[in-house]
Amino acid sequence: MTLFDRPVRGSRSGRPIMVLLDLLGRRWTMRVLWELRGEALSFRALQAACSGMSPSVLNRRLGELRDAGLVEASAAGYTLTPGGRELLVLFEPLNRWAEHWAQERRAEGRRTKSHGSG
Amino acid sequence: MTLFDRPVRGSRSGRPIMVLLDLLGRRWTMRVLWELRGEALSFRALQAACSGMSPSVLNRRLGELRDAGLVEASAAGYTLTPGGRELLVLFEPLNRWAEHWAQERRAEGRRTKSHGSG
DNA sequence: CTCCAGTGCTACGATATTCGAAGCATAGCG
DNA sequence: CGCTATGCTTCGAATATCGTAGCACTGGAG
Numbered sequence: 001m002t003l004f005d006r007p008v009r010g011s012r013s014g015r016p017i018m019v020l021l022d023l024l025g026r027r028w029t030m031r032v033l034w035e036l037r038g039e040a041l042s043f044r045a046l047q048a049a050c051s052g053m054s055p056s057v058l059n060r061r062l063g064e065l066r067d068a069g070l071v072e073a074s075a076a077g078y079t080l081t082p083g084g085r086e087l088l089v090l091f092e093p094l095n096r097w098a099e100h101w102a103q104e105r106r107a108e109g110r111r112t113k114s115h116g117s118g
Numbered sequence: 119m120t121l122f123d124r125p126v127r128g129s130r131s132g133r134p135i136m137v138l139l140d141l142l143g144r145r146w147t148m149r150v151l152w153e154l155r156g157e158a159l160s161f162r163a164l165q166a167a168c169s170g171m172s173p174s175v176l177n178r179r180l181g182e183l184r185d186a187g188l189v190e191a192s193a194a195g196y197t198l199t200p201g202g203r204e205l206l207v208l209f210e211p212l213n214r215w216a217e218h219w220a221q222e223r224r225a226e227g228r229r230t231k232s233h234g235s236g
Numbered sequence: 237c238t239c240c241a242g243t244g245c246t247a248c249g250a251t252a253t254t255c256g257a258a259g260c261a262t263a264g265c266g
Numbered sequence: 267c268g269c270t271a272t273g274c275t276t277c278g279a280a281t282a283t284c285g286t287a288g289c290a291c292t293g294g295a296g
Contacts, residue, residue, distance in 0.1 A: 002187045016220035021148045027253095027283070030139045043244050054284050059245060069223055073244095082220060090215055091223045093208050101201060102134035104185055145254070145282095161273050172255050177274060191273095 012038050023068060028053055030091075033070065033080070040076035048088055133163070141186060146171055148209075150179050151188065157208050158194035 024030050028050060035041065035049040047058050062078065065071035070084035080088060142148050146168060152160065155168040165176050180196065183189035188202035198206060 004173060016216035017152070018149075019220065020212065020216040023144055025143065025148050030143050031136075034135075042242095044242085052285090053247065054286095056247085056285095057146050060283095069219075069226060083222065085207055086269055087212075087215060087219075090208075094138065094205075096207060097136035097208060098138040100207075101187075102137070104201065108187065109222065160271095163272085170256090172257095173274070174256090174276080175254055178254095 023064060024066070026061070026112055028057060029065070032058070032065065033084065033088060034069065036078060036084070040074055040079040042077040046078055048109050068070070120209060122209050141182060144179070144182070146175060146179055147183070150176070150183065151206060152209065154189065154202070158192055158197040163197060198209040200201065 018075070031050055032046065035046060038074060041049060041063075043055075043058065046062075047053055049080060050058070062071060062072070068083055071078055072081050073079075124200075149168055150164065153164060159167060161173070161176070165171055165173060168176070180189060184191070185204070187199055188205060189196055190199050191197075208225075209224075
């Protein structure tokens with residue numbers, strides 16, 4: 001049973017980017033990937049790294065990620081597969097962008113105290 | 119060298135990447151960004167593009183995205199800000215990767231029928 | 237064998253988030 | 267006025283996630 005057999009939440013098209021966006025759009029998914037960027041982590045270490053997320057959800061995410069071929073379990077603990085590592089590399093510019101974005105947003109907020117959003 | 123070896127492990131430190139990951143990790147957020155990659159879309163058009171997502175959630179996401187400075191409302195409808203467009207550019211390699219990933223996964227799935235948590 | 241500590245993982249009630257349908261207020265048209 | 271379309275809100279119900287406790291297993295010590 002792969003990811004592709006079940007109906008993709010929010011999209012019936014089955015387009016890979018939709019499947020990926022759907023998978024990554026679940027709570028904690030990207031965070032788990034992110035925390036696995038270094039060394040392998042045990043279930044409980046991973047749980048601690050993610051600010052004590054629920055074991056039930058962690059287990060579910062781990063299953064989804066393993067199903068997706070992004071994460072695998074080794075003797076040392078959970079770790080990224082080569083594919084998972086490739087994906088994480090793609091996150092690197094995201095990180096750089098986030099830093100820039102945060103600075104701009106801080107500057108914006110200083111200039112315009114209140115944005116009418118309603 | 120990456121920006122990956124920074125000490126993120128300690129819970130929510132307010133690091134921009136964490137904020138971004140948290141924002142993007144909400145249901146539909148990335149999908150909305152993705153659907154806005156082309157022309158501007160009206161509220162209802164956006165709702166239809168996202169397979170009929172709830173207007174309540176769409177409105178909430180739109181608010182978060184506008185708050186984050188990624189999306190704005192114009193006369194033609196909702197559209198990406200320059201910043202939002204920058205972020206979306208980073209998604210393109212993600213798209214390319216997803217296609218490759220799907221092919222590999224399908225091939226894998228054909229060989230190993232089932233293996234996962236039962 | 238028992239006790240202690242660690243592992244991956246599950247059960248289950250409580251809470252947060254999202255769904256789905258209906259409705260409100262506004263605007264353009266005839 | 268009625269018709270259509272817009273952005274958006276409301277609210278009960280479904281679903282996802284949380285938080286705590288606990289199970290089955292392993293390894294070391296006695």
